[in-house]
Amino acid sequence: MKEKIIEILSNEELYEIGFAKIEYFKDLESKLKLQKNKKYDTSFQIGNIDDKTFKNENIFKSAIVVLMPYYKNSRIIDKNFAYVAACYHSIDYHIVLKSKLLNVCNFLKTFGYLTRVCVDDNELDERYLAFKAGLGFYGLNHLLINDKYGSFFFIGIILTDAIFEYDKPLQKTCMMCKQCIENCPNNAIKANGDFNGNQCVSYITQSKNISKADEMLIDQCIFGCDICSNVCPHNKHIVNYSREQLVTIDVKNYFHLSNKEFNNLYGNRAFAWRGRNIFERNINIYKQKLEKKGKL
Numbered sequence: 001m002k003e004k005i006i007e008i009l010s011n012e013e014l015y016e017i018g019f020a021k022i023e024y025f026k027d028l029e030s031k032l033k034l035q036k037n038k039k040y041d042t043s044f045q046i047g048n049i050d051d052k053t054f055k056n057e058n059i060f061k062s063a064i065v066v067l068m069p070y071y072k073n074s075r076i077i078d079k080n081f082a083y084v085a086a087c088y089h090s091i092d093y094h095i096v097l098k099s100k101l102l103n104v105c106n107f108l109k110t111f112g113y114l115t116r117v118c119v120d121d122n123e124l125d126e127r128y129l130a131f132k133a134g135l136g137f138y139g140l141n142h143l144l145i146n147d148k149y150g151s152f153f154f155i156g157i158i159l160t161d162a163i164f165e166y167d168k169p170l171q172k173t174c175m176m177c178k179q180c181i182e183n184c185p186n187n188a189i190k191a192n193g194d195f196n197g198n199q200c201v202s203y204i205t206q207s208k209n210i211s212k213a214d215e216m217l218i219d220q221c222i223f224g225c226d227i228c229s230n231v232c233p234h235n236k237h238i239v240n241y242s243r244e245q246l247v248t249i250d251v252k253n254y255f256h257l258s259n260k261e262f263n264n265l266y267g268n269r270a271f272a273w274r275g276r277n278i279f280e281r282n283i284n285i286y287k288q289k290l291e292k293k294g295k296l
């Protein structure tokens with residue numbers, strides 16, 4: 001059955017596949033508790049620690065975990081154009097990756113197995129499940145790193161009650177070069193390895209109410225942040241996937257869009273979930289910066 005699942009996923013151009021056993025993840029529990037006590041959790045996290053660690057009896061026995069790589073060169077040299085972080089350029093990965101996983105679900109259902117598809121919209125700790133499935137190792141920047149794709153990939157998961165032979169986590173760490181710590185613009189990545197999601201510029205660009213100090217952190221990349229990925233040496237020599245449709249915004253000639261216009265233009269992009277107001281607020285913050293410097 002495992003071979004057939006791998007074959008179905010390969011036909012969808014998904015090649016990094018791992019199988020993890022669902023059980024009570026005690027080592028994760030202690031890490032999540034520390035994170036929570038320090039108030040480093042963001043408002044974007046869903047579910048509680050018991051859900052993430054499968055502490056209670058669960059109908060699912062296994063997680064089939066897949067990685068889908070994305071285009072890594074998001075940066076635009078021309079300062080007159082704002083852009084979004086690498087993972088937001090393509091057609092919404094929630095839609096694309098979920099649809100790629102459906103054939104495996106249909107296959108498992110023919111044997112009477114239960115399935116649930118998860119892509120970034122759930123209570124799971126997806127990075128941890130991918131780690132358990134042997135697909136990568138943790139970086140100091142808290143991203144999961146895969147030997148083939150670096151950290152430029154999305155994670156998709158199928159939970160099922162089918163039982164497999166499981167993969168083992170990699171016994172590896174990142175190079176610990178600390179480039180991510182040194183280059184993080186808001187000190188979100190701590191020297192002791194902690195990560196304060198509330199300080200992450202990616203979170204700030206997506207948040208509704210932000211302070212004047214937060215505004216200072218929004219720059220040419222107006223949605224998400226790739227700094228800790230871009231400086232990571234594990235991302236230097238990886239294959240680049242160039243099937244993306246870049247989102248660039250001509251700041252000088254950008255005019256306010258109606259909700260309908262915004263949805264027509266960007267409704268199928270992953271950043272659209274936060275709505276037009278946040279998108280335009282960030283463009284305006286960047287525009288004002290350019291104007292102040294006399295560069296527009």
Ligand code: B12
Nearest residue numbers: 031044085120126143144151154155197200202203224225
């Ligand atoms: C909320 C969220 C965010 C928040 C908070 C992120 C954070 N680090 O806390 C914000 C908005 C800031 C964010 C930003 C980004 N995100 Co995000 N995000 C999520 C989401 C929805 C939940 C993650 C979460 O809150 N986990 C709980 C926290 C506490 O756990 P954690 O950070 O994973 O780390 C815990 C464990 O993994 C464990 N752990 C850590 N190290 C180790 C080591 C060992 C050995 C072990 C055993 C365990 C362990 O302990 C940690 C607690 O301290 C996930 C999808 C999901 N459901 O998982 C995507 C997800 C993590 N994001 C993703 C992406 C792509 C991004 C961005 C790159 C987007 C961008 N360009 O702006 C940035 C990267 C920022 C960064 N350096 O992490 C990808 C990750 C891809 C990857 N290669 O790792 C995910 C998995 C979405 C997906 N399905 O593809 N994100």
